[in-house]
Amino acid sequence: MSGCYRVCVTGGSGYVAASxxxxxxxxxxxxxxxLRNLDDESKVGILKSLPNATTNLVLFEADIYKPHQFEAAITGTHFVFHLATPLRHTHGSQYENTTEASVTATKMIAKFCVESGTVRRLIYTASxxxxxxxxxxxxxxxxFVDESCWTPLNLSYPFSDSFLQEYLESKTRTEKELLKFGESEESERLEVVSLVCGLVVGESPHPSSILSTMVTFSQFIDESELFKYFRFLEELxxxxxxxxxxxxxxxxxxxMEQSSIDxxxxxxxxxLSSSDIVNYYRLHHPQLKQKHGVSEEVPHRNINMNSNKLIxxxxxxKYDGDMILEDAFRCCKNQIS
Structure with a gap:
């Protein structure tokens, strides 16, 4: 499948979405x-400045907490990329928490795709x-970590907090509900894909891109919260x-371009483990000073990743581990104190 299409990207001001x-x-x-707010000129301006935006970009206001708003953006498109996710709960809303808001909105977005009559595939950015x-x-x-793995929601994880726990539950339950919808008769001819993405590294048009990259590099930065998030991921x-x-x-x-995929x-x-990352930088950038020196305390775990399904x-x-770590170093050089 090739050619030019009309597509929808939810949450367009986010790190991955803007890229x-x-x-x-x-x-x-x-x-x-x-975008949640079309009056937010800082986010609107970034998108409007992108190549071909003048002729090929259409902005819509839509909020996960007001899911009916997504229908207009989806109407007439061929593919929908769903990246919007609530990070903080909107108190006073009809939803109990971000999980309920995310699941409800995602199911409604899937139904809008079916009802559109034009959307062939819904691609969800999972975590x-x-x-x-x-x-x-x-x-x-x-x-092995592979597509058969689902995070147990009945456990507490080291270095977690209320925000991380809620995010974990929201992303897990939302993905499960969407895949369940994709297998139901209700989905009709709509194909549903879930792309479960690892920690993302590299520059994006969105200024927050440096934060995700800094998590990878956090052992060499005086930012304990970023290192805490890295350790949370490592223990998870x-x-x-x-x-x-x-x-x-x-x-x-x-x-999007596959003739059929779900x-x-x-x-x-x-x-990589925290030790793997430290060893890479010690070898290739020995001038770096490690700010958080607990990598030796993390036990060696004989776990392998199997991402062959997509391959x-x-x-x-195009980017292996060394290239990713090198790009993280380049992006974070200004953050090193």
């Missing part, structure tokens, strides 16, 4: 994208927080899955 919108525009597609290889009883890890996954922003965008477009796909090219479909990752 995806940019890539789609560069490839000549017509892009509908949503590795939903794919922990932790055993259900919390006694240890499975041998056994190691940390990594993916470059360019590969993330390419994987989304790859899933189901769950792990999207990550590297699986077997024909997708090729």
């Amino acid at each position: 995806l919108v940019k890539t789609l525009l560069q490839n000549g597609h017509i892009v509908h994208t949503t 590795m927080v939903s794919m922990s290889p932790m055993k259900e009883d919390g006694s240890g890890f499975k041998e 996954e056994g190691k940390v899955t990594l993916i470059h922003i360019n590969d993330v965008c390419d994987a989304h477009i790859f899933c 189901g769950r796909f792990l999207c990550a090219s590297s699986f 077997e479909r024909g997708f090729i990752y």
Whole structure:
């Protein structure tokens, strides 16, 4: 399947979404994208400045907490990329928490895709927080992290807090509900794809891109909260899955261009521990000073990543672990004190 399409990207001002919108525009597609607030000139301005935005970009106002608003952006499109996710709960809303808001909105977005009569495929950007290889009883890890893994929601994870716990539950339950919808008669001819992305590294049009990259590099930065998030991921996954922003965008477009594809796909090219990362930088950038020196305390875990499902479909990752870490270093040089 090739050619130029009319597509929808929800949550267009986010880190991955802004990069995806940019890539789609560069490839000549017509892009509908949503923002919570069209009066937020800082976010609107970034999107309007992208290549081909003047002719090929259409902005819509839509909020996860007002899911009916997404219908206008979806109408008339061929593919929908659902990236919008609530990070903070809107108190006073009809929803109890971000999980309920996310699940409700995502199911409604899927129904709008079916009702449109034009949308062929809904591609959801999932997170590795939903794919922990932790055993259900919390006694240890499975041998592989792959598409068969689902994060046990009955456990508490080291370095977690109320925000991370809510995010983990929201992303896990939303992905499960969407895949369940994709297998139901209600989905009719709509194909549903879930791309479970590792920790994303690399520059994006969105200024927040540096934060995600800094998590990867956090052992060398005086930012304890970022390092805490890295350790949370390491304890959740056994190691940390990594993916470059360019590969993330390419994987989304790859899933759009397939003649037929559905189901769950792990999207990550590297699986590294905190020790692996420290050893790389010690070898290639010995001038760096480690700010958080607990990597030696993390036990060696014999867990492997199997992301072959996407590769077997024909997708090729362009960035390996060394390239990702090198790009993280380049992006974070100004943050080193």
